[in-house]
Amino acid sequence: MDRIRIVGGNALNGIIPISGAKNAALPLMIASLLTSDTLTLENVPHLADVEGLIRILGNHGVDIAVNGRREHQDGSYSRTVHFTCRTVADTTAPYELVSKMRASFWVIGPLLAREGQARVSLPGGCAIGTRPVDLFIEGLTALGAEMEIDGGYINAKAPKGGLIGARYTFPKVSVGATHVMLMAASLARGTTVIGNAAREPEVVDLANCLIAMGAKISGAGTSTITIEGVPSLSGARHRVLPDRIETGTYAMAVAMTGGDVTLAGTELGLLDTAIEAIRRAGAEVSAVEGGIRVIGHGDAIRPVDIVTEPFPGFPTDLQAQFMGLMTRANGVSHVTETIFENRFMHVQELARLGAKITLSGQTARIEGVSRLRGAPVMATDLRASVSLVIAGLAAEGETMVSRVYHLDRGFERLEEKLTRCGAIVERISD
Ligand code: UD1
Numbered sequence: 001m002d003r004i005r006i007v008g009g010n011a012l013n014g015i016i017p018i019s020g021a022k023n024a025a026l027p028l029m030i031a032s033l034l035t036s037d038t039l040t041l042e043n044v045p046h047l048a049d050v051e052g053l054i055r056i057l058g059n060h061g062v063d064i065a066v067n068g069r070r071e072h073q074d075g076s077y078s079r080t081v082h083f084t085c086r087t088v089a090d091t092t093a094p095y096e097l098v099s100k101m102r103a104s105f106w107v108i109g110p111l112l113a114r115e116g117q118a119r120v121s122l123p124g125g126c127a128i129g130t131r132p133v134d135l136f137i138e139g140l141t142a143l144g145a146e147m148e149i150d151g152g153y154i155n156a157k158a159p160k161g162g163l164i165g166a167r168y169t170f171p172k173v174s175v176g177a178t179h180v181m182l183m184a185a186s187l188a189r190g191t192t193v194i195g196n197a198a199r200e201p202e203v204v205d206l207a208n209c210l211i212a213m214g215a216k217i218s219g220a221g222t223s224t225i226t227i228e229g230v231p232s233l234s235g236a237r238h239r240v241l242p243d244r245i246e247t248g249t250y251a252m253a254v255a256m257t258g259g260d261v262t263l264a265g266t267e268l269g270l271l272d273t274a275i276e277a278i279r280r281a282g283a284e285v286s287a288v289e290g291g292i293r294v295i296g297h298g299d300a301i302r303p304v305d306i307v308t309e310p311f312p313g314f315p316t317d318l319q320a321q322f323m324g325l326m327t328r329a330n331g332v333s334h335v336t337e338t339i340f341e342n343r344f345m346h347v348q349e350l351a352r353l354g355a356k357i358t359l360s361g362q363t364a365r366i367e368g369v370s371r372l373r374g375a376p377v378m379a380t381d382l383r384a385s386v387s388l389v390i391a392g393l394a395a396e397g398e399t400m401v402s403r404v405y406h407l408d409r410g411f412e413r414l415e416e417k418l419t420r421c422g423a424i425v426e427r428i429s430d
Contacts, residue, residue, distance in 0.1 A: 002408075004401045004415065006392035007424035008374055011259035011298065014421040016250050018266035018291070019045040019412040020078075020240035023317075024202040026103045027179040028209050028240060029053050032062055032083030033110035034183060035213060037235030044079045044240055048408045049101055054081075056097045056104045060111070061089030077413075084235075088115050095121035095152060102176075108136065108156055109180035112145055113187035116158040122149070135170055135177040142168035143181075143188055163188035165229050169195030173310040178203050178225075186215040188229040197225045200311040201270050205241045212236035244270035245383070246411060248318040251275070251294045252325045253390040253418075255283035258298025261421055264291040273314045274322070280304045281325060298394070301325065303333035303368060310339070320346040320387035327355035328394060329368035336363045346384035349377040353388075353395050374399040379406040386411060393423055 020043035029050070032039040044050060054064050067080040091111045098104050098121040111118035122133060137147045137154070144164040146157045165188045170177060178198040183206075185192035197203065199221055207220030213236045216228035247266040254261045255278050268275055268287050275285050275292075282302045284295040303326060308316040316339040326333040327350055337343050344364060347357050352375045356367040374397035379385030385406040392399030401407075404427070407414055415425045 001402065001430060002404050003428045003430070004389065004404050004407070005426050005428055006374070006389060006399045006401070008393050008395040008397065008399060010257065010422050010424060012254050012257050012261050012418070012421040012423060013259045015262045015264050016417045016421060017264045018242045018247050021202060021243035022047055022049055022410050023245070024205040025050055025240045026053055027106060027202065027206045028238065029057060029083060030106050030110060031183055031206065031209060031213070032057065033060060033085050033088065033107060034114055034187060035233040035235055036086050038082050038084040039213070039235050040080060040082045040237040042078060042080045042237070042239040044081045045243065045412045046077070046079060047410060047412055048405065049410060052101050053104060056093065057083065059090060059097065060107060061085055061087055091115050091118050093120040098123050105133065106176055106180050108140070108154065109183040112140060112156045112158055113163055113184045116162060118156045120154050120156070122152055122154060135172065135174045136180055139168050139170065139177055139181045140184060142166045143184055143192065161189065165190030165192040165227070167193045167195070170197065173198050175200050175203065179206055182206055182210060182217065182225065182227065185227040185229060186210050186217070186233060190229055192227045192229065194225045195223065197223050198310060199223060201241060201244060209236060209238040212238055242266040242270065245315065245317045247271060247292065248274045248315070249321050249386050249390065251278050251283070251285060251292070252318070252321045253393055254294040254296040255281055255301065256296065256298070256325045256328060256390055256394040258296045259421070260293070260295045262288060262291050262293050266291055268292055271315070273312055274318050277304050277306050277314060277322060281329065301329040301368070303329040303331035305334040307336040308339050316340060316343060317383050319343060320384045321390055323357070323364060323366060324350060324387040324391040326366040327357070327369060327372060327391060329366070331368055333366050333368070334363055335366065338362065345380040346387045349380070349384070349388055350391055352377050353391050353399065355391070371396055373397055376400045376402065379403040382406050382410045389414065393418070
């Protein structure tokens with residue numbers, strides 16, 4: 001199993017190209033199931049989760065063609081991938097596939113809308129909480145589907161003539177359930193109004209792509225989305241939006257190590273709340289042509305309290321990284337997690353580097369220390385593991401992060417991007 005070795009202490013200086021967003025690419029790829037034409041996606045990141053979904057979609061009958069990767073001047077790569085699902089080969093998503101990647105459960109929306117039926121394995125437990133699927137079941141039921149749980153699977157069946165538009169208000173904000181409702185309602189008969197919809201930029205990206213495919217959607221990015229169903233969708237060409245979590249992660253890394261880095265190909269507007277928190281912690285962040293410039297001052301980190309919330313609040317996917325930054329603040333800060341009930345597994349690993357963190361319910365109290373010291377640590381989930389990398393960059397001596405397959409799920413060429421900016425980071429393959 002690969003490990004990542006980091007020798008901390010170097011400031012980061014240079015350019016880091018930001019990849020296309022994993023969390024946008026996944027639902028966009030799944031949207032290819034809605035049409036028999038070709039959906040072409042540009043700026044698709046090369047990540048384990050994307051490759052996994054390519055295999056899953058292949059199982060459902062999607063033909064996939066990947067254009068060669070081209071390196072640009074700023075060191076970024078762009079990948080264009082063509083997805084064509086002339087006919088759906090299989091409406092079943094088996095446990096072996098869905099259990100590996102929760103987002104693949106989302107195929108339930110397009111399969112049900114296009115084929116009138118789907119049999120999709122329940123995703124099962126997950127390291128960061130129980131993550132139920134009740135909102136998907138309720139939402140699709142509102143569109144007229146019969147949803148039945150049988151042997152660990154959901155059997156979903158649309159009424160004769162297809163799904164029917166309806167008004168449905170989510171009792172809780174869910175990104176995934178909003179994606180699924182958008183896709184399902186696009187091919188339903190009549191109008192659907194989704195209340196308490198997720199407002200994440202990735203939802204807007206999916207809506208824009210569906211609109212390019214011929215869907216009639218308004219209000220994406222607000223909490224009420226209206227979808228007028230159409231009989232069929234066509235192909236389209238769409239560029240995946242920049243990864244705001246990757247953007248925030250590197251911005252926090254620079255705030256922590258010090259240095260001057262331009263994050264290329266991304267936008268401040270995607271992560272206002274997180275940028276505000278990084279600024280309050282003492283880093284300078286500004287919009288520059290083609291990206292964002294971050295100037296960090298390393299030792300002069302101020303304590304800042306944050307609470308994770310659905311967009312536009314502070315993203316849960318940046319919580320672990322921000323806690324990493326706060327371990328070196330000059331004072332006490334608090335990090336409260338409200339989205340997932342068990343998303344503090346990085347706490348004990350950060351403690352191995354010398355961080356002083358105490359947990360009380362959903363809130364972590366972090367007493368900043370003047371220095372962290374490198375140590376062997378273990379990656380536990382995707383975002384937790386990158387918080388260990390950025391803490392390792394700021395620690396004295398060597399940090400060895402094991403179980404890095406978590407990182408490979410969501411961070412494209414992490415070692416290369418950091419090394420180009422002066423960090424000492426290497427992958428060790430055993
Ligand atoms: C997506 C992101 C993930 C991010 C999360 C929250 C992708 C691939 N993943 O995950 O990186 O951390 O949004 O921003 O885009 N819930 C229910 N019932 C349901 C569905 C969800 O109770 O049927 C709960 C979840 O357990 C969680 C909360 O709702 O507590 C939010 O989850 P949700 O927004 O659905 O997360 P995902 O879409 O899985």
